[in-house]
Amino acid sequence: MKIRYISISNFRGVNHFEWGLPADSVFCLVGKGDSSKSTILEAIRYCLYPNWNLSIFDSDFFNNDVTKELCIELTIGEIIPEFISDLKYGLMLRGWNKKEKKVFDEPDDSLEIVLTIRLSVSNALEPKWIVVNSRNPDGIEFKTSDRIKACVGIIGAFSERQLSWSSGSAIARITEADNIDESLVSAAREAKQTFDMNRSVLTGFDHAAKKAEVAARHFGVHVSETYKAQLDISSINLKVGGIALHDKDIPLRLLGLGSRRLVLCGIQQQNLENGHITLIDEIEYGLEPNRISRLIKCIRNDKSGQYFITTHSPIVLRELTIDELYIVHNYNGEVTIQSANDNQLRELEIQGKIRANAEAFLSKKVIVCEGATEVGFLRGFDDYLVTKAFDPFAYFGVALVDANGGGKVKKTAQVFKQLGYEVAVFADSDAQDQLSDYDCAELKALSISTFVWAGNVSIEERIMLDIPWNYVLSCLDFAINGLGIPAREQLLSVFPGTLDKQHSEWPESQDLRKLIGEVANKKKWFKNITNASILFLTISELFDSQDYSSCDLYDKMKQLKTWILNDE
Template identity: 55%
Template structure:
């Protein structure tokens, strides 16, 4: 069976979610932390919970408001004949149009037959599962045994139980159930008999205490049928299904590393369930090295009987998956939206290549598309500066700094991320209009992308050296010359075309000299990587305390970008 549609209301961090799924086997949910990716998996697990008594609390309700009941609806397709029979749920089938991803209340020949399962939890915290249609809103009970037949398994951070024969685990489903309870009861009796066989040695002291207890009983008039002795209480040692666990020799497999346990569970879920399965894999990268992530994703992709819902915060996982398998999750005030990375509206932006080259940014909430490494390093330094003043860092606001690798890539990247509903800003030079022009800037602004391009058609280095007070210019020159080992005098002299003292401490401030310094820094690449850009900002950061500098284009645009980043 396969999931076709998911609707969630008032469950944990989700106030409302409505997601119609394409016909596919792999759905990897990506996006910033706290966007409710894991909550979606938990909702699916509860919708098909294989036991009758899951425990809910007030904290499971959105904002703990128990007056607004939890409603989880999941529409299932690819139904088994048993579920379609009149003795089961045949009278409650609905129709699903795979092409339009629309649900109709009546099944039809050209539509896929589906069932909608609804789980509701009210303030009394009692779950209720029913199969519903619009024509029968009261529904019919969705039985515990049938929930188990859907074979939904969650592989999360704590997976030891899944390697035992506990109710609802994949191992329990693989086992002939009629022999399991008898086997465990026999094991309990055998443990009692084994202890009794060597009583004179192993229970000598315990039996002595029992004899004393017998004497006290007789003294107090408590009847004694035979004689008191120490024995195992069958009720206390009664083995449950969860007490039987998978071992490697004498070692229980729950002692395997986290990554190994999760990979094993994924394989058991796939290989052992003949009628298919729905596997929920939360944070698929936990405990796995990159080469094992690659192997796991290959294993998942080759399984055509199952349907997989994954979550990840790993760029490695993103690079292993295709664009058709990725879905971006956004949450705003509890309203959760899921966008397919393969949406038709995004095809012109070549999102697949951008995911592979810019994977980290897809895991953020906001993205600053920086023209190059200098801008990324410069903003990292700016971030440190703001934090030093008591501000919250970019990371707190879910902001990622993305190196576009050149002005010609800026617009395409910005449009791609905006198309996936990220908040996007651009920090770019204005000195190469053939690659990033004022027209491009206006086009992005119409899409509500904040664009910060330096005035007067200048690069970052040219703009900054024009704006900085002279002491900060001198410290920048010393950084390039003494720490970064650039021939600063030669670089600047070639741009100035005038006599210049070889001792930069004797240089006299002038607009002409500042212009030459800016061009030399740009053309010679003084700060053209992330580390050097970061160091440069740290060197000039005292300038931001200068009231005059705060009015300059460099400071004004950075302050505006910071306001955008900090705006929730």
């Protein structure tokens, strides 16, 4: 069985969510923290919960509002023949249009036969599972025994139960036995007999039993034979996991977390007859990069079921293809999901963008920077804001992306915008053939904020033209003494006059300011993240004063700060 459509209402952080799935096997959900990725996995698990005793609390309702019904619906395709029978759910069959990704209430020869399963919970906190359609809104009870047949398994941080023979566990589902419960009871009886045969280790227990027998007789309690220590089969309770997988004498639950998750994933794949639905929250958890790669390959090659996974790992993103990647956004409970392989994105070369900027796809806001200088400059800005008691970029979910050139800025910004991220551009204005005024106007029309310097200049030129002369000399000192750059010699090769050997003695002039900026740009004085970050910190004190607020440098950084700190 495979999921075709998901609908979630009033469940945890999700007020409303709908998703029509393509006919694929691997769905990796990514996005910033609290975007409800794990909640979607939990909703699937709850709707196909393999036990009757699902515990629901007020906190499971959106905003704790129990006046509104919690409702999760899954439309399931590739259903087993047993479910199609009129004695089961044959009267509840519906149709699924794969091309339109739409459910039709009446089955049809041109549509895939599907069933819609609904889990609903009212303020009484009693879960109710039914199979529904519009023809019969009251539905038919979807029994626990049938939910087990969906073979849903979640692989999370705590999955030891799945490695023991307990009701609905992964290992129990692949056990070839007519009646597992009967087998477990027989094993308990055998354990009792073995325990009784080894009385030598029970001397202390038997002495206590004799004292209890004397006390019982004293109070007039009839004793059939004699009291002794013995296993109580009902207390052994092998039904809830007393028998577990071992490697020789070591329980597999004692394996490392990553190894346990790999074993469980392998067990899930053994449910081949009816397929399986496997949920893996934080797939990278406990795994080294090479084992992450191996796990994803095994998942991708398994066509017998569906995998829903979440991740916060750039390593995982780089292993995925755009067909497997889905971006999740949560806007005050309204959850949306966007395929990275959307038709509108095909011309934007998104696969390369993911592999080059994987970290950014895990954020909320993205600043597309022209190059390493801009990235480093903003990192210095981030450090500066923290020293002024502002929250860091990370608090607002801001990621910095190096577009590797002005010619790539526009397309990179468009990718992130179409995937639902808040996007800004931070770039030079000196190369109109790479990022023109017309390009910036197009980006603004897409609601992409653009922070581009006035005057057709690079970031180095803008800095040297706007800051006080003593700060220009400080930047020169950093370049010459901090980075070992022969700045004077490089300037003299293009400067029409003479320059003192001591740069601290150079006289201020507008021409020299402009030339320093041009040479710094051309000779790449600060063209890496570390150097550009230090460059910002060299001039950061300027942003404490209103005296220079009229310059373009101050104005653009102030606007950018406003965009970053806006947490709506």
